[in-house]
Amino acid sequence: MKRLLTLLISLTIIAGSVSAQVGDARNTLCLGVSGGMGTSEVSFIPTIKQKLCLGPTFGVSLRHISEKYFFLICGTQVELNFARRGWTEDIDDESGNEYTRIADYIEIPFLAHIGFGREFRGFQGHINMGPQVAYLISEREVYGGKKPWDVSNRPNQVTEQYGKAIENKLDYGITASVGLEIRTGSGNFGIEGRYYFGLGNIYGITKKDYFGRCANSTISVRATYSFNLF
Numbered sequence: 001m002k003r004l005l006t007l008l009i010s011l012t013i014i015a016g017s018v019s020a021q022v023g024d025a026r027n028t029l030c031l032g033v034s035g036g037m038g039t040s041e042v043s044f045i046p047t048i049k050q051k052l053c054l055g056p057t058f059g060v061s062l063r064h065i066s067e068k069y070f071f072l073i074c075g076t077q078v079e080l081n082f083a084r085r086g087w088t089e090d091i092d093d094e095s096g097n098e099y100t101r102i103a104d105y106i107e108i109p110f111l112a113h114i115g116f117g118r119e120f121r122g123f124q125g126h127i128n129m130g131p132q133v134a135y136l137i138s139e140r141e142v143y144g145g146k147k148p149w150d151v152s153n154r155p156n157q158v159t160e161q162y163g164k165a166i167e168n169k170l171d172y173g174i175t176a177s178v179g180l181e182i183r184t185g186s187g188n189f190g191i192e193g194r195y196y197f198g199l200g201n202i203y204g205i206t207k208k209d210y211f212g213r214c215a216n217s218t219i220s221v222r223a224t225y226s227f228n229l230f
Helices: 002-017
Strands: 024-045 053-069 072-089 097-117 122-145 170-184 187-198 213-228
Touching: 024 187, 053 097, 053 213, 072 122, 072 213, 097 170, 122 187, 170 213
Parallel strands: 024 072
Antiparallel strands: 024 053, 024 213, 053 072, 072 097, 097 122, 122 170, 170 187, 187 213
């Protein structure tokens, strides 16, 4: 998995550096902001039954367009985002318990950007993809429900996660998004959907550890606004 992450970073860098060798050269730098909501979960082995865990996401981006090749507008994009992740357990209603782990991350995606459509005024779609790293800045557990806390009747009898702080604060994985912008003289307004697949684990997964996998995944929808610096 680490080799795959290294390969994706290399491809993202190469996409920007070699693009001037083909197509029509461009040199456009664009600053953007975004904000929206995401739903997250953690893929546990052994399985923990979960339901939607909603949280906000927002950040800034810097996009460099380096060439237009036929109808494709190519470049790279780097972002600095805040994202609330975690998981909410789907506990049997008879137990009367509720549990959510809230984990706040700072994310830095390194993306290859491919746009198609109107270059200046009008509609332009885009696809972004590449590696992402993130760092946990805070976490907390939320216990709730109508009955006293009782873990004797959990699905699969998995209770190791309760009271257990996240051990690996550094997270990494692959992210991809599709979006649509309307480009105007006052800036570019858009909407974007994004998926993140975590390759790292929030807890240890050695033979002596309880979990065999515990990786983040998120789906988010965000509104975007950007404008050209030059």
